[in-house]
Amino acid sequence: MMSITTIVAALSSAAIILITLTHNLKGRSSETLPPNSPPTVPSFIPWAGSLLSFLWDAQTFLHGCRSTYGSVFRLKMVGRHYTVITDADGIMNVMRDPQKVLASPNVTLMEAGGDLELGSIGQAIHDKLAVSVMRIFSPRTIPIISPVLIEQFRTNFRNFASLSDGHSRVMLTHFVGQTMYSSVCMALWGPRFPTETFSEFYLIDSNLLRLLSPMLLPPRKSVHARETIKTLLGEYMAGLGQDEEEYGGMEVPIAIHDLEIPAPVKEGLFLGLMFGLHSNTFRTTTWLMQYLLCDKQLWARLREEVDTAINKHFGSLQKLISAPPHLFGETFFPLLDSALKETMRLSIVAVILRRATVDCDILINEHKSVHIKEGEYVYTHRDRINMSDEYFENAKTFRADRFMNYTEEQPQPMSTFGGGAHICKGREFAIYEMKIFAILCLRLLDFEAERPDGSSAEGYIPEAVYAYPTPVYFPKDLYIYVRPRQDPDIESI
Numbered sequence: 001m002m003s004i005t006t007i008v009a010a011l012s013s014a015a016i017i018l019i020t021l022t023h024n025l026k027g028r029s030s031e032t033l034p035p036n037s038p039p040t041v042p043s044f045i046p047w048a049g050s051l052l053s054f055l056w057d058a059q060t061f062l063h064g065c066r067s068t069y070g071s072v073f074r075l076k077m078v079g080r081h082y083t084v085i086t087d088a089d090g091i092m093n094v095m096r097d098p099q100k101v102l103a104s105p106n107v108t109l110m111e112a113g114g115d116l117e118l119g120s121i122g123q124a125i126h127d128k129l130a131v132s133v134m135r136i137f138s139p140r141t142i143p144i145i146s147p148v149l150i151e152q153f154r155t156n157f158r159n160f161a162s163l164s165d166g167h168s169r170v171m172l173t174h175f176v177g178q179t180m181y182s183s184v185c186m187a188l189w190g191p192r193f194p195t196e197t198f199s200e201f202y203l204i205d206s207n208l209l210r211l212l213s214p215m216l217l218p219p220r221k222s223v224h225a226r227e228t229i230k231t232l233l234g235e236y237m238a239g240l241g242q243d244e245e246e247y248g249g250m251e252v253p254i255a256i257h258d259l260e261i262p263a264p265v266k267e268g269l270f271l272g273l274m275f276g277l278h279s280n281t282f283r284t285t286t287w288l289m290q291y292l293l294c295d296k297q298l299w300a301r302l303r304e305e306v307d308t309a310i311n312k313h314f315g316s317l318q319k320l321i322s323a324p325p326h327l328f329g330e331t332f333f334p335l336l337d338s339a340l341k342e343t344m345r346l347s348i349v350a351v352i353l354r355r356a357t358v359d360c361d362i363l364i365n366e367h368k369s370v371h372i373k374e375g376e377y378v379y380t381h382r383d384r385i386n387m388s389d390e391y392f393e394n395a396k397t398f399r400a401d402r403f404m405n406y407t408e409e410q411p412q413p414m415s416t417f418g419g420g421a422h423i424c425k426g427r428e429f430a431i432y433e434m435k436i437f438a439i440l441c442l443r444l445l446d447f448e449a450e451r452p453d454g455s456s457a458e459g460y461i462p463e464a465v466y467a468y469p470t471p472v473y474f475p476k477d478l479y480i481y482v483r484p485r486q487d488p489d490i491e492s493i
């Protein structure tokens, strides 16, 4: 029997051939479009349009479209029209949306929670939850969450160190993912939260594209994992408020539980939010750790920076742990701050999607605007900017110190957390979580890293690739041995 991959490959090749054969029809379309409409990429597969080429290799496909049709073009996929924008200024204008004509469909991660069918109340629910998320993850409330978070990080470090015992290797992705997932869930939602659901969460997260794509069969194991995790989230929400201690983030599940919508929809919403909370953060941190673990010199420089900050500026690890989040920035941790920015530059959430609420013209640059019809989608293709030599010298290369002593005149990274009304509501927390995780690893643990075949990981640098719909791709597989740091002057884990 032909596998799904073979079928997709065959269909995709057919689609590419069709597109190539019809190259000379570029821009022709049966619709009547205003003169400043972007050129349309032809597609002759009804409804699916360019989907197969996109799914097969989105990066190559979109780059090919850009070289043929210019920096803004229009695609048809699954019965929808997408105007793809690849210029920095155009993308900024979409995010800022000065005319307030672009809505955030916000489907991608929320739909990971299953069929939500929220209809007309969807936006109101989304806005309500966004307020709770903003409150919980603000710099003022982070110090309330952080003691449990850090205690849980250390518990997980101890577990991994005894599991690895210096002899058994674990995958870096699991070390980072399991530690961040269970620690954040415990810190926000208390010990009753089913943290053992990480394996289900990881399975769904790894298969997100197939789960969300209308053209592919959803993988059975991931569908099952989604049902399991939703049931456990439902049980957790049902028990809320029964004489239990308040944890820093309980406002969110309580708000979801109080909504007048069917239980499976509440569970799906909670799961969707979990993707917003964990997916990008743990993937970005995996990238960061991999960059550090593949370069012994960089690791040593960062360890020195962390030790100096703790010993000289903060006085002790305990004082650093209770410090407010703004002290984790460039003043005391300039290299770590820069390395994280550089990681986020290369592992950016590539796509931000919007939907036009009315017919409108979007400014691409001072000479050009494009027309978008009501109901059509605007798709910003952001990786081209972050990985282009036009904006960053040697853009594809990871340079940990790129953002140290950065000046206003130098090109700035595309705002990793978006911009405008829909800017990421968890960004302060995400940065804090990623930094404190890295600081604790550098201070408390010794790692030995190797490639899948057991050879040394030195120089095994992850390559930045385009990711959709999963926000940030996992880098290459890396295995680690974890041990408590062997230094009598350093506190134990």
Ligand code: HEM
Binding pocket: 104, 106, 130, 133, 137, 273, 276, 277, 278, 280, 281, 284, 349, 352, 353, 416, 417, 418, 419, 421, 422, 423, 424, 425, 426, 427, 429, 430
């Ligand atoms: C490295 C980690 C993260 C990255 C790179 C990231 C990135 C983003 C981006 C680019 C957007 C804008 C999407 C758009 O404009 O359509 C966004 C929105 C959002 N993020 Fe994050 N995020 C991260 C972590 C988090 C965390 C920890 C939370 C906490 C729950 C969170 C909650 C949200 C929410 C609620 C929105 C929707 C905002 C709105 O539509 O009003 N994110 N994120």
